[in-house]
Amino acid sequence: MNKKYFLPLAIAAMIGASSCVKLTEDPKANLTPGNYFNTQSELDGAVTSAFRALAVDGAWGFTSKMTAYFGADDLTTHPESNKADSREFDRLQGTSTNSSLRAGWEGPWNTIYQANNVINNYEKVAATTPDAIQQRTYAGGQAYFLRGLCYFYLVRTFGALPLVTGPAEITVTPARQEPAKVYEQIISDLKAAAGMLPDKWSNSVDVGRPGALAARAVLANVYLTMAGWPINQASNYGLAATEAKAVMDSKKYDLVPDYLDVFKTNNNIESVFGLQYNVAGQLFQRSFGATCIPDDEGGWDDFFPEINYFKDAPVCKRTTETFYTTIKHKTLGPVSWDDPRTATKHPYYNKFRYGVGDGIVETPTKVISFNASTDKTTDVVRFAETLLTYAEASAMSANTVSDDAYEALNKVRRRAGLLDIKKGLTATAFRDSVVAERKYEFAGEFGQRWFDIVRLQLLPQVIARRDPNEFKDLPLNPAAVANPGPKYIAPIPIRDLNLSPGWTQNPSY
Template sequence: MNTRYSLLVTLLGAILMAGCQSLEEDPKGSLTPGTYFKTQADLDASVSAIYIQFARDGAWGFTNRSTSYFGSDDFTTDPGLNKEDFRLFDRLSGGSGNLSLVAQWQGPWQGIYQANNVIANYAKVSSTEVLKNQAAGQAYFLRALGYFYLVRTFGPVPIILTPIDVNDRPPRDPVDKVYAAIISDLKKARELLPPSFPNQPGKANQMAARSLLADVYLNMTGWPLNQTANYALAAEEANSVIQSNQYNLNTPYATVFTTNNSSESIFGLQYNVGGGLPLRSAGSSSVPLDEVAVNGSSGWDDYYPEINFYKNAPKCSRTDDTFYTTIKLRQPDGKTFKLVPWDSPETHARHPYYKKFRAGLNGDGVSETATSIASINPSTNKVYDIIRYPLVLLAYAEASAMAANGPTAASYNAINLVRRRAGLPDLTPGLTATAFRDAVVYERAYEFAGEFGVRWFDIVRLQLLPKIIAERSPEENPIPANTNINQKYLAPIPFNEMTRNPAWVQNEGY
């Protein structure tokens, strides 16, 4: 049995042994610390279970993890079919009863509750301090990761840092306090974790904690907190990762999305189809319904970019590797294919698609040549990178420029590293701080096109909805004329959660 498969079997076994919690589940059904947390193996299994909670299909393993992020210009979906949950948020009309939204809520909470169990009990384990601290550091990182996505998606949420009783109904805490808890956890993770875990992909290390902390500080500079003093803190944390020299952009852009744990992967969720933990946001999910493989499998048409987002992309090799613009239509003989452009009347959606999410791991998603498709699979073994090194470089570029009231040579170098790998010339020198920031935001939009909320969170913190709506093609799913854009930066709390917590007040506009 290979090492990765063995690890995933251990992870899956751990979740079955460990159980889990969420705001929808009975917390009493979680681990029993007195009988479980005894050895380092027990502790490691419990930490593994946290990763599983985030990675599973009902959390971040499928496209529904991005449901409310469909308000972004790098996401749209089919005007018909069974895509109503995604389409409503694409039209900025999603509501609290949206069933796909539940994954965005439950996934982080289940991870947070599992992390709380580990943090509350790791010190009792009979083991070395180094190993116990490494386990706890990962739990602190993962708890912070969960809260970071929750607070940016839903706004105020309860800060729950210890195991709670099933009957508890904690209040929603203000956004600034949630961020304070996230920062505290990441500082603790930074303290406890080693700089790396050699030959152990998927384990959060100190550089992952620093990278996430940089992103946290950067997000705090914008809406709703507008704490611009945090630019300097974001730059400091990002720079510490850069100076570590652990990561680089030597892997070609296209290869990042067809292989696992590349030279730029700082933190990624690991998947294994054979182990019962598939990634299903690659492969079929990002393939047009029009495409049918020789074996009869077809695309799901779940997500693709808006037309003008594609048209506004820079002309470079990264754009070629990002977007899929020639659709393969299987002919009546079942073996040959007709190639048509994305806007052909022979296609029903008339949109470009994402090329970078098709293949999965070396073709275990879509197996194809330039002129034919052998098979289209919905379950892949591809790692999903939550933090890639370009995210750190671009965070440093923006934060250092804004902190210094203008870009430094190091600011330019950081963004130019990303641009050079993309096949673009160096950025124009002499830009003002604001113009440079806008250039970084544009760069991030296309470096991370379609990647788990990256573009949406820039739209939120910089309040960009009016701009992207103005640039939206009339061919997109229509946004109702009376939509209050200012109320669409946060998603609604799911209906079931509001019912369970009658003292909570729903987000404005829902």
């Protein structure tokens, strides 16, 4: 039989193979299952390869992974320099030819391909003892988790997707499936992961691997998203609350006492799941350190918050720790962020400067040195999100606000240095308070604000609140201002669209 590859996936697979070789990963992790999956060690290598495929610089290891999310108010970028890709989406003028957009597409697809390889073949590894069977099952569970997680990011970013759960070599290019169908697969994968994995890995060498509770935390986020646009099924609020409450009741996670420590430490008590990095092992995290340090300090100026987003932040300890407002200018010395002599006249993110102590070296008046690459974990899900998911979902599902919901929200607020929300709110008013809390709890964090804007259809309000001096020489796309609806999803990268007969581009692109 003549066969052809699903080309976007095949290309992703080749990229993944080259990435793994560069990262000194055993290249056997990318061979075909027929001549590879013979031992648990080989199976574990394939799982590690899938994680690395997602973590590398061309995937989720650099700020390019956030390109499609620059329409949110917590992200903007330098008006000049080499930031054209981010500026496109910041102005709601994103295009399918945007080169940085591919990081948000190829990284997850490459991981899906490698996860499929494990899922379809892990049971072929001989296992005759209970411990061997368990280890084999754990490998399969991690693959299900990664596939569900990647599809979750892809469907929220690009909308309708092909559902590929078998080998990449197929007879036809698969059609794109509507989001509801994709969510069915995501739920199935995460439920499978939750049933196959330990609640939380206890061995220090396995810290950072997803457990059953991580799968349930992501599943809670999935259900919360499905309660909003585009699925709009309110019944999912109850399911989201149930999954989040299970994670809370496990007592395996908590908030770290100091908000800034979330961003200065790895795999802390708040980290439910995060991607791991190791500079010495050639696996670089480049979303901390140089990337968010101002050009006036010698940094890269890749992203920082919009002016009114910063101005609207509540007065509290978390806000002080989140934002960086005194620029240690290379020639002028310390100046305020809005000094007309600064390059962007914007505040910056303080919480992303440090990495795990390897991001920047500075004094109160000047920057001494900084790094482009750090070992800082990317926290994909942290316990604060689980608390806020529960608070919102439980109130909206019951149409009343329980004491537990108030406590979940107020626990996050207390850590921020804010007063408790007083009881007596309607469910909708309480939901709005939770969303306002999420807005600043997750400031600048990998699509968090954008995904809230999308599921709650908040783009008109975000556009209306934009400061008129926000790079006024680079105005927003007038068509998007008049009709923002099509901008809630990004375009399919043009190369992948051209390689996929039968696919049509998302509206307005």
